[in-house]
Amino acid sequence: MLLSKSCVYGLRASLYLAAREQGEFIPIRNMSDKLEISFHFLTKILQQLTAEGILESFKGPNGGVRLKKSGTEVQLIDIVLAIDGPQLLTECALGLPGCGVKNPCPLHDKWAETRDAIHEMLEKTTLTELVHKGKTENLRLTTDGGFDILFDN
Amino acid sequence: MLLSKSCVYGLRASLYLAAREQGEFIPIRNMSDKLEISFHFLTKILQQLTAEGILESFKGPNGGVRLKKSGTEVQLIDIVLAIDGPQLLTECALGLPGCGVKNPCPLHDKWAETRDAIHEMLEKTTLTELVHKGKTENLRLTTDGGFDILFDN
DNA sequence: GTATTTTAAGATAAAAGAGTCTCAATAATA
DNA sequence: TATTATTGAGACTCTTTTATCTTAAAATAC
Ligand code: SF4
Ligand code: SF4
Numbered sequence: 001m002l003l004s005k006s007c008v009y010g011l012r013a014s015l016y017l018a019a020r021e022q023g024e025f026i027p028i029r030n031m032s033d034k035l036e037i038s039f040h041f042l043t044k045i046l047q048q049l050t051a052e053g054i055l056e057s058f059k060g061p062n063g064g065v066r067l068k069k070s071g072t073e074v075q076l077i078d079i080v081l082a083i084d085g086p087q088l089l090t091e092c093a094l095g096l097p098g099c100g101v102k103n104p105c106p107l108h109d110k111w112a113e114t115r116d117a118i119h120e121m122l123e124k125t126t127l128t129e130l131v132h133k134g135k136t137e138n139l140r141l142t143t144d145g146g147f148d149i150l151f152d153n
Numbered sequence: 154m155l156l157s158k159s160c161v162y163g164l165r166a167s168l169y170l171a172a173r174e175q176g177e178f179i180p181i182r183n184m185s186d187k188l189e190i191s192f193h194f195l196t197k198i199l200q201q202l203t204a205e206g207i208l209e210s211f212k213g214p215n216g217g218v219r220l221k222k223s224g225t226e227v228q229l230i231d232i233v234l235a236i237d238g239p240q241l242l243t244e245c246a247l248g249l250p251g252c253g254v255k256n257p258c259p260l261h262d263k264w265a266e267t268r269d270a271i272h273e274m275l276e277k278t279t280l281t282e283l284v285h286k287g288k289t290e291n292l293r294l295t296t297d298g299g300f301d302i303l304f305d306n
Numbered sequence: 307g308t309a310t311t312t313t314a315a316g317a318t319a320a321a322a323g324a325g326t327c328t329c330a331a332t333a334a335t336a
Numbered sequence: 337t338a339t340t341a342t343t344g345a346g347a348c349t350c351t352t353t354t355a356t357c358t359t360a361a362a363a364t365a366c
Binding site: 002008012015087088091092093094095096097098104105106107108110111113114118121130134137139140141142143 | 158257267
């Protein structure tokens with residue numbers, strides 16, 4: 001799998017937050033309910049994003065988490081790096097230790113191209129962009145629900 | 154990680170076999186020594202490739218495994234599918250159940266492009282091609298050794 | 307036919323990933 | 337101040353992946 005489960009959950013939650021962006025703190029419990037992700041597990045993942053400065057959190061009643069910057073400024077790669085680390089972009093197909101351009105394996109050239117394609121996609125895509133697409137086309141962030149269901153209250 | 158460890162080992166072993174291709178059976182023990190992979194673990198992986206018809210095996214003295222077809226006819230995708238299955242090419246970024254074109258998530262269009270790039274790379278690359286590149290440029294299949302070291306005896 | 311070399315198959319163990327549970331810390335509110 | 341709502345942090349469990357170990361089956365050679 002390209003991304004870990006934690007990373008996928010982090011992405012989905014970030015999209016959720018970007019879609020609600022009014023500066024309000026959203027309780028993690030709301031998100032875990034709506035996105036059908038275990039509350040405690042999601043909490044841990046969002047703690048990582050908070051630690052990395054992608055989210056900010058607030059404790060107590062009316063607390064929750066929100067994006068620290070505008071969704072237009074958050075690229076998917078930011079979330080992937082925060083949760084899964086850089087392995088996806090540094091390791092590769094044959095996964096030999098200490099590999100890279102100076103000491104490559106036979107797959108390196110081809111793999112490097114593919115890897116760059118992944119990197120570019122993650123780097124050029126912002127949360128806001130996906131949220132806009134999701135809202136106009138009523139796409140889904142969860143098994144059943146489209147954007148309309150997720151945000152109807 | 155894109156590919157499982159098993160899959161990476163399977164790829165490396167297949168490249169090794171393609172590089173020696175003279176129709177001879179190569180004992181798995183040789184490969185596990187040369188490629189620095191646990192013998193028993195590699196054995197299991199190669200059993201999968203044998204079951205999928207990519208390799209053929211022969212028991213007893215002078216036994217071992219070899220490619221069933223010529224290395225020019227084996228694409229990387231064959232090995233990936235045999236070991237990791239089709240998930241890489243069917244699942245995706247947000248990993249929602251039952252997803253696809255008819256019921257996509259907001260990432261689908263972008264992800265589909267990237268996924269196709271991966272697919273195409275794996276589908277268009279043959280073992281022989283990589284072996285040729287590895288031999289002419291003395292690239293490596295293992296931590297230290299280039300092709301020259303691997304096959305000097 | 308017996309010993310030897312090899313793959314096949316399955317049980318077991320260790321490590322990593324995914325998920326759950328408990329309790330502490332913080333903030334609001336009554 | 338006591339209660340409640342919330343995130344933070346850590347211990348714990350479950351599952352999957354990775355790796356090892358043991359025994360069986362097949363083929364060869366003597
Ligand atoms: S040389 Fe390149 S493709 Fe090969 S293992 Fe290293 S990074 Fe991956
Ligand atoms: S809709 Fe496409 S990108 Fe989204 S989860 Fe499904 S296959 Fe992946």
